[in-house]
Amino acid sequence: MARPVRVVVLGAGSWGTTVAGLAAHNTPTLLWARNSDTADEINTEHRNSRYLGERALPDSMRSTADLVEAAQEADVLVVGVPSHAVRSTLTQIANEVRAWVPVLSLAKGLEPGTRLRPTEVIAECLPGHPVGLLAGPNIAREIVDGLAAASVVATQDVRVATALQPLFASAVFRVYRNTDVLGCELGGVLKNIVAIASGMADGLDVGDNTRAMVLARGLAEMTRLGEAMGANPRTFAGLTGVGDLIATCMSPSSRNRRVGEFIARGMTVEEAVAKLGQVAEGVKTAPTVMELARDYNVDMPIAAEVEAVVAGRQTPEGAYRGLRKVAAGSEDEVA
Numbered sequence: 001m002a003r004p005v006r007v008v009v010l011g012a013g014s015w016g017t018t019v020a021g022l023a024a025h026n027t028p029t030l031l032w033a034r035n036s037d038t039a040d041e042i043n044t045e046h047r048n049s050r051y052l053g054e055r056a057l058p059d060s061m062r063s064t065a066d067l068v069e070a071a072q073e074a075d076v077l078v079v080g081v082p083s084h085a086v087r088s089t090l091t092q093i094a095n096e097v098r099a100w101v102p103v104l105s106l107a108k109g110l111e112p113g114t115r116l117r118p119t120e121v122i123a124e125c126l127p128g129h130p131v132g133l134l135a136g137p138n139i140a141r142e143i144v145d146g147l148a149a150a151s152v153v154a155t156q157d158v159r160v161a162t163a164l165q166p167l168f169a170s171a172v173f174r175v176y177r178n179t180d181v182l183g184c185e186l187g188g189v190l191k192n193i194v195a196i197a198s199g200m201a202d203g204l205d206v207g208d209n210t211r212a213m214v215l216a217r218g219l220a221e222m223t224r225l226g227e228a229m230g231a232n233p234r235t236f237a238g239l240t241g242v243g244d245l246i247a248t249c250m251s252p253s254s255r256n257r258r259v260g261e262f263i264a265r266g267m268t269v270e271e272a273v274a275k276l277g278q279v280a281e282g283v284k285t286a287p288t289v290m291e292l293a294r295d296y297n298v299d300m301p302i303a304a305e306v307e308a309v310v311a312g313r314q315t316p317e318g319a320y321r322g323l324r325k326v327a328a329g330s331e332d333e334v335a
């Protein structure tokens, strides 16, 4: 009898731990934590208190602080560290992952400096491996709590995605597939910036109509840039686009939304990120996205105001005053 597929997840933050928990219900799963106390706590107490409080993790899920051991065990490798850490993590194990092992990214940011998407960084570090991503409206804590959700495995080769879907699926976690890797990945990256704007709206008490305008016009910006870069615009109407945008902009738990709210309530960006104690990818990604917008000649007024706020050149009040001055064109021209 063939042995079961072994899933290895790198990064024991809130989402890496959650995805490892999903996989552990289906197949043997090992989670790499860079902090050995975290690995010990998962193995002995079946929880990750730093990131997920007292929430119970599956007893069958194992954890290690040994990156090489983890890499060697993988039949499927899931990269769950933040975007800025993907390259440094994978460089250490480039010769340890067996050939043809599929690699899935969870990260929703861009690599500072290179502007590369996480799947592009993975392809550079682990050439020859099928590369894809798992993304969608997936607030980690809700999924650990067993609340229903859906996600998307995106790979260029539909056979790879079809093989990976059941590894993460459950009765309450539906996993779709998509071959538009670029569109799915950009959706997850770009919605974080709109979520910061949505959080600022909460902090400034600008009202729900304004917040809805930011979401709708933010989606138009995401779609414009995605299409200019070669993505299918329809992807932005799906789970990884508008789905993730709604979850992140509305959820009290979203770190990107909370950073925006903290700043609007008077904190500096540094104070807001420190108070969070977890990653908020949109803060680092905003300047990179504005570089892309300039390169592709795409108008992104909301992202521009968010970038100015996180760079300290603009106040949240000034950003919302700026957005009021945006000239209204024809709504049916998304591009």
Ligand SMILES: NC(=O)C1=CN([C@@H]2O[C@H](COP(=O)(O)OP(=O)(O)OC[C@H]3O[C@@H](n4cnc5c(N)ncnc54)[C@H](OP(=O)(O)O)[C@@H]3O)[C@@H](O)[C@H]2O)C=CC1
Binding pocket: 011, 012, 013, 014, 015, 016, 017, 033, 034, 035, 051, 080, 081, 082, 083, 084, 085, 088, 089, 106, 107, 108, 109, 138, 139, 140, 141, 277, 278, 279, 281
């Ligand atoms: N949380 C969520 O709901 C979701 C998150 N995501 C995305 O998943 C990615 C990971 O996020 P999430 O798990 O939430 O982040 P967290 O902030 O919860 O955890 C980050 C994890 O990465 C580790 N880490 C941080 N820096 C490095 C580094 N330089 N080298 C190696 N490991 C490092 C941390 O280790 P340590 O604890 O030792 O600092 C920790 O395990 C992000 O791109 C995020 O946008 C996607 C969907 C949902």
Ligand SMILES: O=C(CO)COP(=O)(O)O
Binding pocket: 108, 136, 137, 138, 139, 140, 192, 195, 244, 247, 248, 253, 254, 255, 256, 257, 279, 280, 281
């Ligand atoms: O991507 C997420 C939900 O899908 C998580 O968003 P935050 O990183 O803002 O918490």
